[in-house]
Amino acid sequence: MLNIVLFGPPGAGKGTQSEYIIEKYGFIHLSTGDLLRGEIAEGTALGIQAKQNMDKGELVPDSVVIGMIGNKVKANPEAKGFIFDGFPRTVAQAEALDVLLTENNTAISGMISLEVKEEELVTRLLKRGETSGRADDKDESIIRNRIDVYNNTTTPVADFYKGQDKLNTIEGVGSIDEIFQSITTVIDAL
Ligand code: AMP
Numbered sequence: 634m635l636n637i638v639l640f641g642p643p644g645a646g647k648g649t650q651s652e653y654i655i656e657k658y659g660f661i662h663l664s665t666g667d668l669l670r671g672e673i674a675e676g677t678a679l680g681i682q683a684k685q686n687m688d689k690g691e692l693v694p695d696s697v698v699i700g701m702i703g704n705k706v707k708a709n710p711e712a713k714g715f716i717f718d719g720f721p722r723t724v725a726q727a728e729a730l731d732v733l734l735t736e737n738n739t740a741i742s743g744m745i746s747l748e749v750k751e752e753e754l755v756t757r758l759l760k761r762g763e764t765s766g767r768a769d770d771k772d773e774s775i776i777r778n779r780i781d782v783y784n785n786t787t788t789p790v791a792d793f794y795k796g797q798d799k800l801n802t803i804e805g806v807g808s809i810d811e812i813f814q815s816i817t818t819v820i821d822a823l
Contacts, residue, residue, distance in 0.1 A: 634739045635660065635714035635823060638721065640791060641747035642783040643776070644754035644761070645805045646812060650747070651718045653813045658820065663705050664718040665698045670767075688768045690778035692722055692786065699729045706737055714742075722787045727794070742823045744794040745816055747805030751780055 637660070639647045648664065655662045669687060672680030683693045702720055709715075721727040734740050749757075755776055762770030769775050794800045801819045805812060 634712060635742045635820070636717070636734065636739060637714065637820065637823075638717045638741055638744040638794065639747070640744050640794075641805060642749065642751075642754055642787075643779045644757040645747040645749045646809070647718045647747060649809060650813060650816055651716050653809070654716055654816065654820070657817065658714065660714040660716050661705075661709055661712045662716050662718060663702060663720065665701060665720040665722075666718075668701050668705075669693065669698075688775075690769050690775040690782065692782060695723055695725045695729070698722075699726060699733070702730065703733050706733060710737065717741075721790050722783075724789050724793050727790050741794070741797075741799060743799045743801055743819065744791065745819055746791055746800060746802045747812070748802055749805040753806065754780060 635658070637654075639651055639654070641647055648667075651662050651664065654660060669680065669683045673684050673687075674680070679697060683697060686693045698720055702717070706715065717730070721730050730741070755773065758770050758776045758779075759773065761767075769779065791800055803812065803815045803819070
């Protein structure tokens with residue numbers, strides 16, 4: 634099993650690149666943002682609770698996302714691999730993911746971090762907000778809050794994987810194909 638953490642700030646292109654990766658490699662895509670939006674669409678208690686954090690650009694509690702990811706990993710023992718997109722976002726989530734994968738006799742193979750400058754992220758997210766229907770893409774102050782949360786709480790996750798010698802950094806600016814080529818070079822070497 635090849636398990637990859639696709640990392641980067643909101644608007645870095647993780648969702649777009651995940652689609653290309655699953656198409657080429659047949660991995661299972663696990664996006665906690667997508668899973669949470671699915672819970673909201675179904676009107677579950679978890680979704681109603683999570684929406685309050687998400688609409689403000691805050692993180693939902695670690696226990697919620699760790700539980701969701703645990704269920705998905707356990708439900709797919711035959712997977713070729715997983716792409717973790719938007720997870721882990723805290724060091725506590727990264728530690729829990731290591732434990733979870735060990736329990737399932739596997740591990741993270743590598744992290745791929747997409748680097749994009751802040752002003753480019755804001756421009757991209759405001760543009761996405763014109764069509765995404767996402768409340769958290771519409772308002773510049775919420776977008777900036779999401780980027781602040783990333784800078785303050787999520788960037789230590791990259792250090793966590795650097796400490797395990799698993800960090801690969803990629804320039805997230807250029808055409809989608811160029812960025813995907815860089816990603817495949819990393820994946821093929823894992
Ligand atoms: P995303 O689709 O990855 O941009 O996530 C949208 C929102 O869902 C985030 O701003 C958070 O409120 C929430 N979320 C997604 N993934 C996580 C996570 N791993 N930990 C905490 N909150 C998350």
